[in-house]
Amino acid sequence: MIQLAKSAEQPPALHDRAMDNLRYIRETMERASAFTAVPGWGQVAIGVSALAATYVAARQPTARAWLGVWVAEALISLLIAGWLMDRKARALGTPLLSGPGRKVAFSLSPPMIVGALLTVVLFQAGLTKTIPECGCCCTARAWLPAGCFQSA
Numbered sequence: 001m002i003q004l005a006k007s008a009e010q011p012p013a014l015h016d017r018a019m020d021n022l023r024y025i026r027e028t029m030e031r032a033s034a035f036t037a038v039p040g041w042g043q044v045a046i047g048v049s050a051l052a053a054t055y056v057a058a059r060q061p062t063a064r065a066w067l068g069v070w071v072a073e074a075l076i077s078l079l080i081a082g083w084l085m086d087r088k089a090r091a092l093g094t095p096l097l098s099g100p101g102r103k104v105a106f107s108l109s110p111p112m113i114v115g116a117l118l119t120v121v122l123f124q125a126g127l128t129k130t131i132p133e134c135g136c137c138c139t140a141r142a143w144l145p146a147g148c149f150q151s152a
Contacts, residue, residue, distance in 0.1 A: 039084045039085060039087075039088045041084070042080055042081055042084035042085065042088075043081075045080050045084070046077045046080050046081060049073060049076050049077060049080065050073060050077070053069055053070060053072070053073035053076075056069050057069040057070055057073075063123070063128040066128070067119075067123055067128070067131070089101075107142070108142045109142075110142075111138045111139070111141040111142035112138065112139075112142050114138055115134065115135055115137075115138030115139065115142075118131075118134050118138065119131055119134070119135065122134060
């Protein structure tokens with residue numbers, strides 16, 4: 001007669017399996033949660049500052065001065081967005097760089113860095129008329145995937 005070998009290991013306890021399942025569910029929900037620290041009114045403020053920059057930049061006598069206005073506007077926009085995102089995150093008691101927040105930052109960063117580098121290259125090459133189109137493409141490319149992680 002053949003004897004079946006007994007397993008030396010006991011199956012995991014029900015409590016251990018339940019804790020593993022809860023951990024998995026919690027991590028999955030955290031990865032799927034929406035990043036809600038991007039303020040809508042902050043985007044409005046950035047748009048208003050961009051309209052003001054458009055007015056000022058259009059009246060600049062040189063390409064260097066025109067670019068200077070837009071670089072200043074980019075810094076102002078970053079300050080507005082950063083300040084209002086931090087403010088909203090603190091009010092909600094959510095960490096700004098949570099899992100979804102990191103996803104937004106990582107999806108925004110590469111196209112924006114490419115846009116900045118292309119701006120430098122195009123300006124040095126004297127192709128200042130192509131900078132706005134390039135900037136629009138890079139900005140749109142940055143916000144498309146970022147929109148997947150944010151909600152109102």
